[in-house]
Amino acid sequence: MSVIYEERFAVHPQDAKTYDTQKLREHFLIEKVMEDDKIRLVYSHYDRFISGGAVPANGSLELTPIDPMKASYFCERRELGVINVGAKGIVIVDGTEYSLDFKEALYIGKGAKQVVFKSETLGQSARFYLNSTPAHKELPARRITMKDANVIQTGSPLTSNERQINQLLISKVVETCQLQMGMTELRPGSVWNTMPAHTHSRRMEVYFYFNVSEGQAVCHFMGQPQETRNIWMVNEQAVISPNWSIHSAAGTSNYIFIWGMAGENMDYGDMDIVQPNELK
Numbered sequence: 001m002s003v004i005y006e007e008r009f010a011v012h013p014q015d016a017k018t019y020d021t022q023k024l025r026e027h028f029l030i031e032k033v034m035e036d037d038k039i040r041l042v043y044s045h046y047d048r049f050i051s052g053g054a055v056p057a058n059g060s061l062e063l064t065p066i067d068p069m070k071a072s073y074f075c076e077r078r079e080l081g082v083i084n085v086g087a088k089g090i091v092i093v094d095g096t097e098y099s100l101d102f103k104e105a106l107y108i109g110k111g112a113k114q115v116v117f118k119s120e121t122l123g124q125s126a127r128f129y130l131n132s133t134p135a136h137k138e139l140p141a142r143r144i145t146m147k148d149a150n151v152i153q154t155g156s157p158l159t160s161n162e163r164q165i166n167q168l169l170i171s172k173v174v175e176t177c178q179l180q181m182g183m184t185e186l187r188p189g190s191v192w193n194t195m196p197a198h199t200h201s202r203r204m205e206v207y208f209y210f211n212v213s214e215g216q217a218v219c220h221f222m223g224q225p226q227e228t229r230n231i232w233m234v235n236e237q238a239v240i241s242p243n244w245s246i247h248s249a250a251g252t253s254n255y256i257f258i259w260g261m262a263g264e265n266m267d268y269g270d271m272d273i274v275q276p277n278e279l280k
Helices: 021-028
Strands: 003-008 038-046 049-052 080-084 089-093 096-100 105-108 115-119 127-135 143-145 150-156 163-169 180-187 198-199 202-211 218-224 226-232 235-241 248-251 257-265 272-274
Touching: 021 226, 038 150, 038 235, 080 096, 080 163, 080 180, 089 105, 096 105, 096 143, 105 163, 105 257, 127 257, 143 272, 202 218, 218 235
Parallel strands: 003 038
Antiparallel strands: 038 049, 049 127, 080 105, 080 127, 089 096, 089 115, 105 143, 150 163, 163 180, 180 257, 198 272, 202 235, 202 257, 218 226, 218 248
């Protein structure tokens, strides 16, 4: 079986306060995202968000629906975002091929009946990171390169958070129903992301950390601003961030992460800021 999935249920913030480290990781951490010749998916009941990875190491992989969807094909009622974090690969959508290099993205709209992942060169695997959300209308597929991205330079070396935000699947770049995705790159010497922290009750997020050097780690902070918790993560792991939770991190070295959002508000700046000295 090439598609492996698990289902995660929503957690009330009052319950999350009582979780120990093991329980916190069980509910929110996605430990294994990428596996050779597999598609791994996590179906979250926060906004019905699906996240996962596809690694076509030795042949093509077709994205098929999983049982919680009750669908005849994956994009029957969903849109899909794909970002390649590996070697050059190809995504075939209903017979049309889209070539994706490292850090390039593809939007696939509701109604696409067949999605297939391939690596361009045998022995050099593409590593496709996937996000999917329910969609209300059909929209065309579109490849987004780094040249297409809306790029924001922010942060400072003085606060250890100098970073580049590459907005890939947002309304300024491509029309979607509700899915938004982008990629944030920390500069050498900077380790903090998304600081000042924030929440947004109108949408949830999933963070996928990659380009984390061997032997290094990222400490992801979550929880309500006055009841924060942390989850230690290594390369190519993801974490579910509920709408009531902050989502920020500090690494033992610089890294890259992909953020994916779903909810009722498409305004990227829609957030409730929490200053560092207000966190507890």
